[in-house]
Amino acid sequence: MLRACDSEEKMMALRIAESVLSRDGALTELAKFRHWLAELEKTAHMDVDVLPLDDLAGWTSSPITGNISHDSGKFFTVEGLDVRMPDGVVPNWSQPIISQPEVGVLGILVKEFDGVLHCLMQAKVEPGNHNGPQLSPTVQATRSNYTQVHRGRAVPYLEYFRGPSRYRVIADVRQSEQGSWFNRKRNRNIIVETDEDVPLLDGFCWLTLGQVHRLLAVDDLVNMDSRTVLSCFPFAGTGLLRAFASHRGGFHGSLIRSYSEDERSLHSMDDVRSWITEVRAGVDVRTRVIALNELRFWRRTEERISHESGLFFDVIGVGVRAGGREVAEWNQPMIAPVGTGLVALLVATVNEVLHVLVHARVEPGYVDVVELAPTVQCTPENYAWLPDTARPRFLDDVQRLRPDQVLFDTTLSEEGGRFYHARNRYLIAEVDIGPEFEAPDFRWMTLRQFVELLRHSYYLNVQARSLVACLHSLSATQTAP
């Protein structure tokens, strides 16, 4: 009955490092992958038309509340949220929000080929994508999906993630998604390893972590669901440093040590947790679900719901005709944000270990008040409508970065099933640590501390998780894909 979990953990970290170092795969060379993706782009077409909200087949606006819901009662509902934050810059506002109480599954299936871990990835077109197919996890399914409310085909590979105890679970944790657009949304992020034979279906391919990491540097290719699951890979343990022996110097050494060093962190884990408790206990946020037609400063037409300023986001309708999806044709509401966002993480080497500057951020849809966010996360143009005091801390620093400080700079898409052309510029940049970066709602943490918190729900927000995946992708030397 004895287990040897410590050495198991170390072994897994080494196997992950091995896969990260496999910058191209024997199974699917990146050159072939690009060709395969281009072919898919031709066949897996999806036509998306913006439709008036009032004309969506299968969706009804309640005559009493204005709330928009599917006639089956499943999927999601667009309703209103009233937010009160007495101490906030904007102490009270209301907004449309998506309510989707079901816990969905985002799963990556992993298998060893020729001694190297590969991830089963899917090229998937979604109505909100501004381009063609993007790289998705093996499974990306709401409960309505997999209980087949819309009478579509069964979700392929889902069986690996239901009753995962038959397989080796590498990570398994529920995480939040955009707290500005979703009310208490939770998805299960799960990574499972199998050694069974896995049939390879159309639209799927096996890639090493090193390959996925190279693809992360391509604009709008690795989708949000992939990124959040990728962030959960346990990059931990001193074993990593050994595996990455050739990367001991400079930035790479600092990054790799950051996955394992406890004693060189600026703040102990107890202090980090106490800080989170302090911030969460201190913020007074009260949210109340209200009817969509009770919103103030939002205007609804037959076509869409928009803020009077024209900023933030619109709620729009789309009609979709797809090949290669569970259902060939459907309508749905979507959130269409205004502008491209900026999501930036400042990093600095302290005590030879990389630290990241984390922001304890309030979003009204979070399950628990505050989550840890990147240093800056905003859509700069939205601040036109808000008081100057609302301007995000450190935005100026990010906008003043020199090119040689930038380590990662890619524009990536958010969830294409709910958000229409929602894109953020993801940026990682190195700074010299200094007192100008001290602020009560910000803390410097090592990656080990960050990743440790990722094992539990609701600590890191979805943008921070994306950036953790991007940071992982820098752990081996980057070469253009």
Add this chain to the structure above:
Amino acid sequence: MLRACDSEEKMMALRIAESVLSRDGALTELAKFRHWLAELEKTAHMDVDVLPLDDLAGWTSSPITGNISHDSGKFFTVEGLDVRMPDGVVPNWSQPIISQPEVGVLGILVKEFDGVLHCLMQAKVEPGNHNGPQLSPTVQATRSNYTQVHRGRAVPYLEYFRGPSRYRVIADVRQSEQGSWFNRKRNRNIIVETDEDVPLLDGFCWLTLGQVHRLLAVDDLVNMDSRTVLSCFPFAGTGLLRAFASHRGGFHGSLIRSYSEDERSLHSMDDVRSWITEVRAGVDVRTRVIALNELRFWRRTEERISHESGLFFDVIGVGVRAGGREVAEWNQPMIAPVGTGLVALLVATVNEVLHVLVHARVEPGYVDVVELAPTVQCTPENYAWLPDTARPRFLDDVQRLRPDQVLFDTTLSEEGGRFYHARNRYLIAEVDIGPEFEAPDFRWMTLRQFVELLRHSYYLNVQARSLVACLHSLSATQTAP
């Protein structure tokens, strides 16, 4: 800038063990303590009369919703909750519930005297206590308390827990309370060490952990707020085994090893977390706040709100006249449960390490669906009204225990500020592990695993945390206080 957090943690575990082994204190001998408490009982009197709900000064029932709230808008509100759990034994019910969105502070101040850690405890009378004063943490305050909505005196010692970074933080985490009676209640549990001179006010005393542990064996003495904070003391690390060298054999050895052993646990921590994710992702619970006058099967009179069966709990009113409280006289609603509850934890030694049998339990007021509860937690008489299938798993096993299996058996009170004469029999009993204890919603865990989860919010429910404090109290040989 280098820290040595590992050795700091070990040192703290040793100092905690030292305090646990101090079964009587030089500062306040237990004999003196008993005398002091008896004296207090005479002076710190509190007269509590049950009053009609409709006659509570300062409280109003909304003519539209029936919800009962304080005229200041602060403290708490009694409202209704509609609960839907399609797969549950009772798929739909509604009930009164207390809404108290403020995060309160439960804090214990710790200081070393003669090389031994002592806790600053308070003898406090509360309106719900069925007896006299009970032992409370140093501070037990809602935000309304400490912002002095009811114009009472300032909360003594509160300054140690606001901006705790000036002191040494031993534990600091927000935790839930009764999810059957509170909607999303959260309190900050915090333990802070100081080496400053601390003036000793009337009604307070310094006790070692060993003394508090002995007092835990006394019926209705150590109150709920103390128990939940006590559970957060970091009993961890192999150093403990050294400190408790005289307890290496039998049950004590098994208990002490359970705080430190990773490799001898039945399930790895990854598996435990994956199981929690699985249960939380699989349970479909939807709650909706409704008006108190929308409840089904509940009857409201001028006097009280009761379930038609006479079971579960009543909402009653009380009038309080107190000496030695922040305010001398007030009225308030309270929840008065029917019957005495049973809260039992089965434990077993596996691989020479104590494991506890944990239940993943749904309560409608939890922030996140499910929390880890003791093996059995119920009021047996409530099941008269419910279908046989609702009978709690393992209740029969607990009711059939032989006296020699019982390690802890004390009746303790729940929060006396909101609950009227709410008492549970807390039981810890040893069994032989066997297949009869396997069930999907139950898992055997070591104390180290349990305590590790306690560092984060919402894993262990308040009853489980009470029993963790009770288990801590068994780590040194028990002698009658």
